[in-house]
Every structure is written in C-alpha cells, then in structure tokens.
Amino acid sequence: QEDTEASLYDRLGGLAPITVVVSDFIDILLVDDVINANPAVNKARERVPAPYLKYRVTSLVCQATGGPCEYKGRSMYEAHAHLDITEAEWDHMVMLFTELLDEHGVPDQETQELLAIIGSTKGEIVTAEGGS
Numbered sequence: 001q002e003d004t005e006a007s008l009y010d011r012l013g014g015l016a017p018i019t020v021v022v023s024d025f026i027d028i029l030l031v032d033d034v035i036n037a038n039p040a041v042n043k044a045r046e047r048v049p050a051p052y053l054k055y056r057v058t059s060l061v062c063q064a065t066g067g068p069c070e071y072k073g074r075s076m077y078e079a080h081a082h083l084d085i086t087e088a089e090w091d092h093m094v095m096l097f098t099e100l101l102d103e104h105g106v107p108d109q110e111t112q113e114l115l116a117i118i119g120s121t122k123g124e125i126v127t128a129e130g131g132s
C-alpha cells in the first residue's frame, strides 16, 4: 500500500457508512439460525445489548481501517473464548458478511481488505475443538 493511497476507512466513506454496515450485520447475526444454534452465542444475545455490540464492533472496525477511533473493548480472544465458536459458524458469518458488503455496494478491493481484517481475528475467535 502506497503512502498516498487513502485509508480503507476513508475509501469506505468514513464513520457514517461504517456504522450502517455494522448495524445491519449485527441485526442479521442476531436472528440467524445457524449462529443461534450455538447455545453460548444464543445466551449471550439475551445478555449483551445489541447497541453495545454495534458500538464496540464499529470502534474496532474504525480503528482497524485507519480511522480516528480507539478500540477500548476486550481482546478478540477474551470476548469470544466462552462462546465455543466453530469453523462452520465462522464460515457462515464470513458468507453473510460478504453478501452484506455486496448489497451495500462495497467495491471488490475494499471487500477483500475488510475480509483480510476479519480473517486476521479468526485464530482468536474460533476456539471450538471439535465439529458440533
């Protein structure tokens, strides 16, 4: 990446479009049957307010894309270890995210960069041992 290239944050249009995509994405995950089949995730859904999650995920994405936010939440491992997230649930989440970016008209280059950022967290988030 050249120094002169705009940050991913700027190319996505800044905080307003990022908040919309994050909000839509969390709304989709909260009612998704595959994700909610995980009992620990389903339970967390009742305990953790959606607006809180949207705020935290937005500040993380804003920071990771080069925006002016500072993520102050837990590490990805601390936030997800108790959820026993499987590889299959992860793959399903990535599929839903990719579809959503397409619906919002996010171009291919920016989509690939966002998927790379998400992908870099997989090792901390997918902690389930077996299939389930």
Ligand code: HEM
Binding pocket: 035, 041, 044, 045, 048, 053, 056, 057, 060, 072, 073, 074, 075, 079, 080, 083, 085, 089, 090, 093, 117, 118, 121, 125
């Ligand atoms: C299948 C994939 C995922 C599922 C099912 C999932 C689900 C959840 C749930 C249920 C919580 C609340 C946990 C609790 O407080 O008990 C949470 C927190 C969070 N997740 Fe995820 N997550 C996934 C992937 C991701 C990814 C890819 C990111 C960002 C790259 C992310 C960012 C966060 C953040 C920032 C929090 C809040 C941390 C805090 O409270 O300090 N999650 N997630």
